[in-house]
Amino acid sequence: MYGNDFAPLLEQVDSAERDLQQAAGRDVAAGTDLQDYFDTIVAADQKIEPRDWMPEAYRKTLIRQIAQHAHSEIIGMQPEGNWISRAPSLKRKAILLAKVQDEAGHGLYLYAAAETLGVSRDELVEMLIDGRQKYSSIFNYPTLTWADVGAIGWLVDGAAIVNQVPLCRCSYGPYARAMIRVCKEESFHQRQGFEILHTLSHGTPEQKAMAQDAVDRWWYPSLAMFGPPDTDSTHSERSMAWKIKRFSNDELRQRFVDMCVQQAEVLDLRIPDPDLRWDEERGHYAFTQPDYDELMRVIKGDGPCNQERMAHRRRAHEDGAWVREAAQAYAGKREKSAV
Numbered sequence: 365m366y367g368n369d370f371a372p373l374l375e376q377v378d379s380a381e382r383d384l385q386q387a388a389g390r391d392v393a394a395g396t397d398l399q400d401y402f403d404t405i406v407a408a409d410q411k412i413e414p415r416d417w418m419p420e421a422y423r424k425t426l427i428r429q430i431a432q433h434a435h436s437e438i439i440g441m442q443p444e445g446n447w448i449s450r451a452p453s454l455k456r457k458a459i460l461l462a463k464v465q466d467e468a469g470h471g472l473y474l475y476a477a478a479e480t481l482g483v484s485r486d487e488l489v490e491m492l493i494d495g496r497q498k499y500s501s502i503f504n505y506p507t508l509t510w511a512d513v514g515a516i517g518w519l520v521d522g523a524a525i526v527n528q529v530p531l532c533r534c535s536y537g538p539y540a541r542a543m544i545r546v547c548k549e550e551s552f553h554q555r556q557g558f559e560i561l562h563t564l565s566h567g568t569p570e571q572k573a574m575a576q577d578a579v580d581r582w583w584y585p586s587l588a589m590f591g592p593p594d595t596d597s598t599h600s601e602r603s604m605a606w607k608i609k610r611f612s613n614d615e616l617r618q619r620f621v622d623m624c625v626q627q628a629e630v631l632d633l634r635i636p637d638p639d640l641r642w643d644e645e646r647g648h649y650a651f652t653q654p655d656y657d658e659l660m661r662v663i664k665g666d667g668p669c670n671q672e673r674m675a676h677r678r679r680a681h682e683d684g685a686w687v688r689e690a691a692q693a694y695a696g697k698r699e700k701s702a703v
Contacts, residue, residue, distance in 0.1 A: 376529050377547045382427055408605050411537035414480040422606055426536055426601065427481050428497070429608065434474035435499035439673050441467045443507045444516060452510060458562075460513065468545050471535045477538040488547075493678050501659055502589050504667030511564055511571075511578035517557010518631075519579070519586040519624070524621045525550050527590060530610035539608075558627065565632050572632075580636040588654040590617040596656070621651050 404537045405412055434610055441464050446465065451457040482572040491497040502520055507513065528547050534540040564575035591597060591613040603609040611619075621640075628635050643650045662670065 369538040374391050377532050377544055386524050386690070405560040406535045409533070409535075409607070411540060412535055413537045421602075422608075424483050425603060425606070426539065427478055427483050429490070429599075429603070430474055430481075430495050430539055431483075431488045432499060434471045434478060435497060436503065437467050437471035437474060437524070439499045439503045441679060442673055443503055443505070443669075444513055446507055446629055447510060447513050449512070450512075455501065459556060463517075463556060466549050466553065469494065470549070471544040473546060474539075477536075477542045480538045481495065483492050493607045493674070494682060495674075498663055500589060502585050503664050504673060505585055505671045506669055508581075509578060510573050511574040512560065513576065513580070514560030514564065515578035516556075518561055519557070519582050520589070521550050521557060522624065523589045526616055526623070530616075531608075533607070533610060535607040555666040558631070560635065562630050567595040574631055575631075579633050583636050584654040586616055587620070587651075588616070588656070588659040590614075590620070592656055592659065593653070621649050627648055647679045668698065688692060 399419070402412065402416070403423075405416070412422075443463055444460060444467075445464050448457055448460050452461050475488060478488060480487060488497070502523075507516070514660040526548060528543055528550065532540055532547060534543065538542065561575050561579070564571040566572075566626045591600075594600060594612045594614045597613055600609060600612055606611070625635065625640070639650065639652050641650050661667070665671075
């Protein structure tokens, strides 16, 4: 039913997991110089661990990337959470509720990975709320109909999988290990969205029109999820040298388009790009690039739902203050009783 789905990418996740286990038992000959040790470990596809020395720029790059990823998972609960009570059946409600819960778990894994770099979760949350750290631009678009939940699953989670599977081989161990679990769970999310769209596109004419409308609105924002073109990317080159990233923004965007074209045929839905065509010479689909000016505007706070998303996040943080205070008081009480 899923056409040319994400099975090959999941095989890459399994392969990365096996390599992680094997690499843990390998010895790598390195000099005593700290920079030499770091360079040798990265070059050998071993993992840098929290106890290891690392360049400060490497640490800061990881904190920025992992934090943005964690924030995106938490903010990303909002667009779909908006539809839990309005899903068309009890089964759909239960599935969507489980998915949103998964996203919260992904945020937890990633905040925990970031904490191994010497930054606290409280610091990261404060930086998000203060606007000093960003989250994915895609979550600043509204979910207008039930079909949007399907489009998010198929396109947004699909783009996330393409982007995140290479991170299972990230040079930083805690991030790579977190991504193996995240990617396995994201594959279910993509299939859930695909199944929603498939049901709608093979339903009534009105349902198919609703599905097509959702795909029309989410296609280009999903392409923009991979970031600016390589010529304008400020972090990619160094991240790839450190093997935090394995592929460029443009390479990943092309992979995503190539996969979605065949899946759209199974869905019987149209990708909203009149210039989409197979390029025989390159062996890839040629496609219209997203509006990168719009991407930068949304990242800077001028998207359809930026203010709404952050206001909701701040309110939730404030409303949860008593829970954090109670947990700290309980932990303090247990610590005293153990002395």
